[in-house]
Amino acid sequence: QVQLVESGGGLVQAGGSLRLSCAASGSIFRFNSAGWHRQAPGKQREWIAHVTIGGFTNYADSVKGRFTISRDNAKNTVYLQMNSLKPEDTAVYYCNFGPDYWGRGTQVTVSS
Numbered sequence: 001q002v003q004l005v006e007s008g009g010g011l012v013q014a015g016g017s018l019r020l021s022c023a024a025s026g027s028i029f030r031f032n033s034a035g036w037h038r039q040a041p042g043k044q045r046e047w048i049a050h051v052t053i054g055g056f057t058n059y060a061d062s063v064k065g066r067f068t069i070s071r072d073n074a075k076n077t078v079y080l081q082m083n084s085l086k087p088e089d090t091a092v093y094y095c096n097f098g099p100d101y102w103g104r105g106t107q108v109t110v111s112s
Helices: none
Strands: 006-008 008-012 020-026 035-038 047-050 057-059 067-072 076-080 093-095 106-111
Touching: 006 093, 020 035, 020 067, 020 093, 020 106, 035 067, 047 067, 057 067, 076 093
Parallel strands: 008 106
Antiparallel strands: 006 020, 020 076, 035 047, 035 093, 047 057, 067 076, 093 106
């Protein structure tokens, strides 16, 4: 069983940056895909980025060019570097490995 713990969320002003981390309790090498999703108040959870074990990345249009996903298999960790943050980025951010393993989320709040 793999457990995931997100960290790095917080309060930041618009235009600022945050780096989220998602640490897994076990090896992530067997998971081809790792990703980040977010859920804003009153909205459905949305996918925003994923990275394959080979390093291929893909992003939702809403974050493309501002967010960067990466993974360190040796550290069993996935990262989300978020730059040029906007108030509409305010949400709880969740990481996942494959379809079955999800973290509990970390709050990101962007003030205007």
